Amino acid sequence: MIEIDHLTKRYGATTVVEDVSLRVDDGTIAVVVGTSGAGKSTLLRMINRLIEPSAGRVLIDGEDTMSIPEDQLRHRIGYVIQGYGLFPHRNVAENIATVPRLLGWDKRRIADRVEELLDLFQLDPAEFARKFPHELSGGQQQRVGVARALAAKPAHLLMDEPFGALDPVIRSKAQDDLLAIQRRLGTTILLVTHDMNEAFQLGDRIAVMDRARLLQYATPAELLTRPAEAFVEQLVGTAERPFRLLSLRCVQEALEPGGAEGEPILVTDSLRDALSRLIWTGRDVMPVADSAGALVGRVSVKGIMEHGRSLA
Amino acid sequence: MAGLAPAIPIMKGSAPHATGITGTGPVMTRHDEGEIDGMHSQDAGGAIRAGSFVNTISSRTTAPDMPSLRPSISLDRLGTVIAILIGVALFASPFVIFRANRIVAGEGRMLVDALPPSGAIGVTIVALGVALCAALARAPLIRLAAASVGLCVIFPAVGWSAGFVTPAGNTFARVSPSLGFWLLVLSFALLAADALTRLRLGPWARLAAIAVAAGAIALLLSSGAWDDLSLLKEYANRQDTFWREARQHLWLAFGSMVAACLVGLPLGILGHRIRRLRTALLQVLNIVQTVPSIALFGILIAPLGYLATHVPLAAALGIRGIGAAPAFIALFLYSLLPVVANTVTGLNQVPATVTDAARGMGLSARQRLWQVELPLALPVILAGIRIVLVQNLGLATVAALIGGGGFGTFVFQGIGQTAIDLVLLGAIPTVVLSFAAAIILDAIIDLSRRGS
Ligand SMILES: Nc1ncnc2c1ncn2[C@@H]1O[C@H](COP(=O)(O)OP(=O)(O)O)[C@@H](O)[C@H]1O
Numbered sequence: 001m002i003e004i005d006h007l008t009k010r011y012g013a014t015t016v017v018e019d020v021s022l023r024v025d026d027g028t029i030a031v032v033v034g035t036s037g038a039g040k041s042t043l044l045r046m047i048n049r050l051i052e053p054s055a056g057r058v059l060i061d062g063e064d065t066m067s068i069p070e071d072q073l074r075h076r077i078g079y080v081i082q083g084y085g086l087f088p089h090r091n092v093a094e095n096i097a098t099v100p101r102l103l104g105w106d107k108r109r110i111a112d113r114v115e116e117l118l119d120l121f122q123l124d125p126a127e128f129a130r131k132f133p134h135e136l137s138g139g140q141q142q143r144v145g146v147a148r149a150l151a152a153k154p155a156h157l158l159m160d161e162p163f164g165a166l167d168p169v170i171r172s173k174a175q176d177d178l179l180a181i182q183r184r185l186g187t188t189i190l191l192v193t194h195d196m197n198e199a200f201q202l203g204d205r206i207a208v209m210d211r212a213r214l215l216q217y218a219t220p221a222e223l224l225t226r227p228a229e230a231f232v233e234q235l236v237g238t239a240e241r242p243f244r245l246l247s248l249r250c251v252q253e254a255l256e257p258g259g260a261e262g263e264p265i266l267v268t269d270s271l272r273d274a275l276s277r278l279i280w281t282g283r284d285v286m287p288v289a290d291s292a293g294a295l296v297g298r299v300s301v302k303g304i305m306e307h308g309r310s311l312a
Numbered sequence: 313m314a315g316l317a318p319a320i321p322i323m324k325g326s327a328p329h330a331t332g333i334t335g336t337g338p339v340m341t342r343h344d345e346g347e348i349d350g351m352h353s354q355d356a357g358g359a360i361r362a363g364s365f366v367n368t369i370s371s372r373t374t375a376p377d378m379p380s381l382r383p384s385i386s387l388d389r390l391g392t393v394i395a396i397l398i399g400v401a402l403f404a405s406p407f408v409i410f411r412a413n414r415i416v417a418g419e420g421r422m423l424v425d426a427l428p429p430s431g432a433i434g435v436t437i438v439a440l441g442v443a444l445c446a447a448l449a450r451a452p453l454i455r456l457a458a459a460s461v462g463l464c465v466i467f468p469a470v471g472w473s474a475g476f477v478t479p480a481g482n483t484f485a486r487v488s489p490s491l492g493f494w495l496l497v498l499s500f501a502l503l504a505a506d507a508l509t510r511l512r513l514g515p516w517a518r519l520a521a522i523a524v525a526a527g528a529i530a531l532l533l534s535s536g537a538w539d540d541l542s543l544l545k546e547y548a549n550r551q552d553t554f555w556r557e558a559r560q561h562l563w564l565a566f567g568s569m570v571a572a573c574l575v576g577l578p579l580g581i582l583g584h585r586i587r588r589l590r591t592a593l594l595q596v597l598n599i600v601q602t603v604p605s606i607a608l609f610g611i612l613i614a615p616l617g618y619l620a621t622h623v624p625l626a627a628a629l630g631i632r633g634i635g636a637a638p639a640f641i642a643l644f645l646y647s648l649l650p651v652v653a654n655t656v657t658g659l660n661q662v663p664a665t666v667t668d669a670a671r672g673m674g675l676s677a678r679q680r681l682w683q684v685e686l687p688l689a690l691p692v693i694l695a696g697i698r699i700v701l702v703q704n705l706g707l708a709t710v711a712a713l714i715g716g717g718g719f720g721t722f723v724f725q726g727i728g729q730t731a732i733d734l735v736l737l738g739a740i741p742t743v744v745l746s747f748a749a750a751i752i753l754d755a756i757i758d759l760s761r762r763g764s
């Protein structure tokens with residue numbers, strides 16, 4: 001659990017982060033979103049004390065970070081930045097082994113852990129362990145960057161625009177992978193981005209920052225239905241709001257009895273996916289199946305629209 | 313300075329000369345140099361760049377396989393020039409010079425008069441064979457083999473010629489290599505350098521090549537094949553002083569380099585951290601660099617002389633106004649700028665994301681320096697050390713002017729006595745050492761560039 005308590009950072013007369021408080025619960029992802037220069041990175045870097053706060057404090061699992069020696073604190077918190085900062089003179093295995101080596105793990109344990117992580121990130125150890133960063137594609141570098149941050153099994157992970165350097169196609173795959181890995185490991189993540197879609201895709205809760213202030217910290221649905229300020233509403237995107245809402249809801253919620261023609265959609269898919277497939281196939285209704293493949297009902301354009309209206 | 317020490321301009325200019333002549337063919341894509349520049353050009357500050365010898369040459373080689381519509385026997389442009397040079401050397405230049413004694417003017421001897429008929433014919437045939445290979449053969453290995461055979465023939469041949477030309481029992485007569493010999497050496501060396509470049513040897517292969525060359529030279533000298541050459545006669549007369557001056561030369565060059573590293577590396581690291589210190593430091597060192605060497609030696613004479621007469625300990629340590637101490641200090645001061653500037657630049661060009669990630673993962677300041685920053689800055693720092701070493705090996709020659717010893721002793725004695733062989737006895741080892749140092753350090757720099 002990460003608790004940020006009235007955190008402030010000033011440089012001379014300018015306040016870069018102003019009195020921000022928020023809490024990231026264990027095993028959840030909080031996304032800090034806002035325009036460039038809003039103070040997101042500064043907020044993030046105060047958590048592992050790369051920047052010393054001017055006021056306020058940060059608690060990691062209830063422990064004040066100021067009471068932990070800073071290098072030790074950083075060994076405990078994973079850190080991923082835009083561009084990753086992989087060590088160019090060390091190969092993939094050595095890069096991933098960085099923190100375990102600092103912690104004095106024995107060789108066997110480090111090698112096992114490196115292999116485990118490479119497998120987890122779908123990088124064949126035989127092929128990739130000895131490669132140098134410049135021999136990797138952007139997507140592979142990104143995975144090595146995250147693997148390196150997770151090497152010593154930290155309970156917490158800080159990520160500053162970790163997908164910023166990827167092209168859109170690879171980015172959405174990388175986001176899905178991160179989500180899957182996070183759900184599996186139960187890591188608590190605080191992620192910074194300026195991309196609203198990314199925030200909605202990844203965030204259990206979203207913190208909207210603007211000009212040093214935290215405007216709203218809420219679940220994605222709340223952000224859409226009850227934006228705290230005009231700026232949040234604008235950032236969330238008025239036109240996109242219905243679609244974002246639908247993407248947060250699953251087909252189950254608009255399930256109707258009966259059957260229909262065509263390929264069934266999964267009951268756990270989002271209503272947004274259902275709507276887009278209905279539009280694309282030119283149908284009004286489509287069948288719905290559960291994860292075992294059994295047909296459980298149908299979903300219709302009309303039904304989705306009515307459900308959407310009830311959400312807003 | 314240039315006028316005072318003939319060895320230095322030769323040494324400093326050696327790489328560009330070679331390049332200029334090799335570069336007769338079409339300029340290839342500057343792949344090699346691009347890599348080097350790519351890494352150096354990010355330097356914000358005034359890093360001293362090493363014009364990496366091997367890479368400079370390789371960036372200008374003739375294209376190995378130019379698509380051509382020419383007939384099957386096609387001439388290689390560089391090879392043609394080399395073949396013409398060989399022709400001039402064989403038929404229009406004296407092979408050796410004969411002098412009645414070591415200081416009178418000499419008379420040239422063409423190859424036919426310089427060797428017994430069988431020898432002259434043999435050398436001519438081999439040289440023409442090399443010329444043919446240079447002009448026609450494409451495969452770098454064949455060209456390299458031809459050049460090596462050529463060198464292996466003419467080096468002993470010139471020694472043989474000395475014995476042949478010197479009248480029996482005459483100990484005053486001197487025979488030294490002349491234009492024809494030097495042109496042959498130049499052409500063969502060019503051919504070899506070009507072939508080596510085309511082979512794109514890795515650092516280990518280059519180190520092996522220089523070891524082979526050193527072994528060959530040692531074998532040639534120890535075999536006695538050159539004993540009748542005037543250069544070796546000068547050496548024989550000064551055997552003890554030669555090795556003493558050699559040790560002194562190396563001590564001046566390497567000792568001042570080591571001292572400059574011991575002082576310059578920490579200064580550079582500090583300068584990297586503290587911006588204002590860096591600016592001041594680089595400015596002062598830049599000024600030092602602009603003082604001509606002989607003037608710097610002179611400037612140091614006064615304070616050191618004062619020290620020697622007033623501080624007994626200094627005198628006991630052998631510090632005097634003239635001699636090795638001011639030379640050592642001057643070389644040390646000259647060495648500081650490249651070391652400090654390249655350390656600062658090397659550290660500055662470590663990507664900010666890399667240091668940020670290192671900090672974020674909990675590497676302490678010391679761990680960051682040793683595990684991340686210095687390894688990544690190493691190639692640039694080594695480039696500075698390469699400059700220092702090559703520069704010091706040349707500049708140490710000037711030390712002789714203030715009694716500092718080294719190979720310069722022979723150069724200046726030789727100039728004083730108008731004994732050109734004595735000048736060469738000091739100059740040739742200097743050039744060879746600088747050349748070898750440049751190649752060895754270039755190889756080490758390549759080896760230090762891990763993962764880039
Ligand atoms: N060391 C510093 N000194 C002064 N101002 C700074 C410093 N670091 C960041 N800032 C300012 O703080 C603001 C927030 O920066 P940052 O946290 O990096 O924003 P974000 O990550 O949201 O783009 C920016 O306007 C930046 O100019």
Ligand SMILES: [Mg+2]
Binds near residue numbers: 040041
């Ligand atoms: Mg930022």
